[in-house]
Amino acid sequence: MTSCFSYRYACVRCAAPQSWGAIRYRCHLCGQNLRIQRKVNGEVPSARDIVSTFRGRGMWRYRALLPVESRWGSRLVVGGTPLIDCGDDGGVNLWVKDEARNPSGSLKDRATEVVLAVAKRAGCTHAVAASTGNAGASLACIAASQGMSATVVVPTSTPFVKLAQIRAYGAKVCEIDGTYDDAFEIAERMADDAGVCCRNTGINPFTREGKKTCAFEMAEAFDWCVPDWVVVPTGDGNILSGIAAGFLDLYALGITSAVPRLLAAQADSSNSITRDWQDDDEDTALPQSPTVVSPETVADSLSVSRPRDHFAALHALRVTRGACVALDDARILAASQTLARRFGLWFEPSTAAGYAALHECLATGRIQAGSRVVLLGTGTGLKAPQDFDSVAPGHLQDYAEAVPRGIPEERRHCRGEGQT
Incomplete structure (x- = not known):
């Protein structure tokens, strides 16, 4: 069923298509965020056929509708929540x-699981994110399971409990005297290297x-x-x-x-x-x-x-x-x-x-x-x-x-x- 679909990037605003392959973050024409666009190759599968592929537990149950193979996922069970x-x-x-x-106590794990699966497939060895706590804890948690190093950029106002959780998973914490938006821009610059994946919410499609x-x-x-x-x-x-x-x-x-x-x-x-x-x-x-x-x-x-x-x-x-x-x-x-x-x-x-x-x-x-x-x-x-x-x-x-x-x-x- 997965072979029925192919993917490409498209801009959320101007809809300009962008080629698949490397991890992309922004539209090359207008600078807006990207989305993942699914295309059907050949005959359109029936709803019944698609649903019949939903097996297993957790979010990878829906692997047929995800743009990365489940074999790149972590060993953790993300999703399948009550x-x-x-x-x-x-x-x-x-x-x-x-x-x-x-696993880390928030919905952010669903995003991180797919982001790091794609990063792993692309050969990235490090991941970075700006966070007020939850996204950072999620990145640290799932990166640890993936055997990938991680850096989380946070404002100094981030709650201590969330900072403790990030550190517990072994991620590097970079506290800044600024806002989440400042942290966002710093984390984005840290991901200039092709071996570094930026998990920043929104810009990572x-x-x-x-x-x-x-x-x-x-x-x-x-x-x-x-x-x-x-x-x-x-x-x-x-x-x-x-x-x-x-x-x-x-x-x-x-x-x-x-x-x-x-x-x-x-x-x-x-x-x-x-x-x-x-x-x-x-x-x-x-x-x-x-x-x-x-x-x-x-x-x-x-x-x-x-x-x-x-x-x-x-x-x-x-x-x-x-x-x-x-x-x-x-x-x-x-x-x-x-x-x-x-x-x-x-x-x-x-x-x-x-x-x-x-x-x-x-x-x-x-x-x-x-x-x-x-x-x-x-x-x-x-x-x-x-x-x-x-x-x-x-x-x-x-x-x-x-x-x-x-x-x-x-x-x-x-x-x-x-x-x-």
Whole structure:
């Protein structure tokens, strides 16, 4: 089945095709990010034939739809994470895709697994990435399994727990007195050598290919009948564009008959994509450069001043008829406690932003009662333990009473230590 497909690069903005072979990062005409374009060689395979190839566990189950052979993958099991049925929540049927079960504790492992498989095939011996924590931990983890050295460039504000995790896997940590965007540019320059792979989110097109597999798993869990909405915590925009690409792939191949709507969740101070989406007009071209913001948020995974997959993220929202919501830190932290105490799911604040965004859209009527909704749980709460108890009790009480309407009254007022 793999031989039925061939691949090439194409620009996400100008659509200019670019030759396959060496790892490429940017369009040679306009400088925008690239995407991987699949072409069918010969007779188009049926949806049934493609699905029949889905065997094994983890994300390599979908090897027929990935642009690199599974033999180049790591020894770790990435993907195959559970979809947890949380029942009725505020009138919607809620499921949570628990990506905290990946080897380094976050969804970023899906991207890294494909990126380093491609790097291994290309003969790279070193990998580098800019990160606020999760991507760096993921790179360090999977590079160790691949026997590849790695360097992670991080701002000094990166949480200690995430730095400890990166160092535990043996990667070199380069801390800079600057922002994530500064780290991004430094890491990109480090990858000038052909033997070095740059894993930077957005500019490495294979990050999107890895994240597609999360959409494949969600669709398969619903027996190829997709949910109404998928809630995606959004910083750089690469998870958003990757999830959209996965669902669009399945639709184009005839495996599914619909594409879910995507809800992008951002932090108030890191709301570049939200602002540009609100200013978007469907009759005009998408903005070519992002609005630059000054992030200061507890959701460090979403803390980006200039989203690096901006254009592809806005395109993902447009083609899925999506929406974008930004939340303040108080609501994000309160949502984190609600997820943990109601469902037994402790995620880092970025996921909580998604949960708060869901209930914001329920309150405004954007998401209707009875909808089937999947919340993407992007990373474990163990990556941000310092944030869990920082929410003020008053905020938690207000949020618990206003948002999780499905909690029985007798439970809603039990807020003593260990009581819910």
